[in-house]
Amino acid sequence: MEAADSQLVDLLRVLEELKSSAAAVQARAAAVLDASQRRAQSRAGVPAAHLGRGVGAQIALARRDSPHRGSRHLGLGKALVHEMPHTLAALASGVLSEWRATLLVRETACLDLEDRHRVDELICKDPDSLDGLGDRKLIARIRSITQAIDPASQVRRNAKAVSDRYVSCRPAPDTMCFVTGLLPVAQGVAVYAALSRAADSLRASGDARSRGQIMADTLVERVTGQAAADRVPVEVQLVITDRTLFTDRHGESVPGVDASPGRTGEPVAPVAPGRDAPAYFPGYGIVPGGWARDLIRSALGLGNNQQPPPAAASRQESPPGAGAGAGAGAPASSPPDEQRTPVTLRRLYLDTVSGELTAMESKARAFPAGLARMIRTRDQTCRTPWCDAPIRHIDHVEPHAEGGPTSYANGQGLCEACNQAKEAPGWNSSSTPVSSRRNDVSPRHTVRTTTPTGHTYSSMAPPLPGAASAIGGAS
DSSP states (O other): OHHHHHHHHHHHHHHHHHHHHHHHHHHHHHHHHHHHHHHHHHHTTOOGGGTTTTHHHHHHHHTTOOHHHHHHHHHHHHHHHHHOHHHHHHHHTTSSOHHHHHHHHHHTTTSOHHHHHHHHHHHHSSGGGGTTOOHHHHHHHHHHHHHHHOTHHHHHHHHHHHHTOEEEEEEETTTEEEEEEEOOHHHHHHHHHHHHHHHHHHHHTTOOSOHHHHHHHHHHHHHHOOSSGGGOOEEEEEOSOTTGGGBOTTSOBOTTOOOOOOTTSSOOOOOOTTOOOOEEETTTEEEOHHHHHHHHHHHTTOOTTSOOOHHHHHTSOOOSSSSSOOEEEEEOOOOOOTTSOOEEEEEEOBOTTTOOBOOOEESSSSOOHHHHHHHHHHHOSOOSTTOOOOOOEEEESSOGGGTOOEESTTEEEEOHHHHHHTTSTTOEEEEEOOOOOTTOOOOSSEEEEEOTTSOEEEEEOOOOTTSGGGGTSOO
């Protein structure tokens, strides 16, 4: 048993070294691909400022990674191949992991070429000096050397760090989310101190909330300008069947609510008992239908066991277009009450057969607001494979300049980086719309993207809440 365990440990070490060696080969391949693509783009007449556009996106697709990481892989490869040969050799021999090679590249980014060569030689020329060195010790060694070689580099590094400040939002379990801010240290400490003082003051005056709850509520109130954290305006996009809003917790229709056929002339498919259809919350994603109804009941001043009045939904505009509809919205009707949360219900109708939102088309080049909203709701995040970035642009799959229509089928949601990448020469895309015929089992809206190297990648829209494929039916 002990001999077998020893062999397993040896195997783990060998595999780790193989991973590092493979990362070195990938770094070289990325640098060579970048040089080749830049030459091809230059021959195609691409301006010098735009040379290299889309190369990081191609690397990301090949590595089944996000475009942001693809750009990072490209930057790592170019730095190792052209500026840090000793680090590259240590990576190829398995002494350095890809992450620690990344740390070396990141920590020397503010140095000029000559100083970077010097740091690379001092740290990585002797592989034995790296043995047993953890991430923190490696960073400390790099910074001590860079400080001695170029004291001004730390000033440049700090200035660059300040320019990289940002705020992000990402989902957390149980209908929560993380709002993260990367701030200069003085500003970050000031923000936290202000929230702490507010919490301590309210706790001292008898507020029953915990200190963390008060700090979170105060942050929401001060950023949004609302008098109370739970009064922030909310838009709940109920991307579900027409009657789900008026379905109780057990999937039974609410008495008195019209269960008439949908706009296609066919009865709207009911939600099976115990199979509550979800809702789509903009900026977060899929949430339980019951949670969305509770939010609406609270906003309308109803108890958790009451249903929104049918009149609130009946006053919404009819969806544009033919068939089982596009989206339309209006503020939910409720008695005047300054303490109530403003909630907008936006009903987006599904085709009862395909599970897709009904198509719209425009003669304009830019996507109208309603059509853009439908595409954002369908795609949820950037449509590039392995990219989970928020949608920033509604893009024509087939370019408008080449005759591509401004339509639901020819639209896709992309992040800014992916939209810019596909503008480089050699990128082509096509879409496959979903058939609405009952006997035609077609996939959801699919976009096929071909890169300049001839590789093709497919991206299928995620299943919408309320569609058969989203609740266990055939896709």
